[in-house]
Amino acid sequence: MSKMxxxxxxxxxxxxIAACAAPPPPAPLQSPPPPPKHKLDAKTQLxxxxxx
Numbered sequence: 001m002s003k004m005x006x007x008x009x010x011x012x013x014x015x016x017i018a019a020c021a022a023p024p025p026p027a028p029l030q031s032p033p034p035p036p037k038h039k040l041d042a043k044t045q046l047x048x049x050x051x052x
Contacts, residue, residue, distance in 0.1 A: 045051055
């Protein structure tokens with residue numbers, strides 16, 4: 001019977017220690033993606049040679 005009591009005490013001690021542990025840190029905040037680049041119209045693309 002004393003083995004069961006020791007096992008129960010060890011289990012309850014382990015549960016108590018786990019309950020007092022610090023919570024995990026919060027997830028890092030993710031910044032929103034940058035807005036898409038403004039597309040140039042056809043005339044400006046022809047004039048500048050840029051196609052972005």
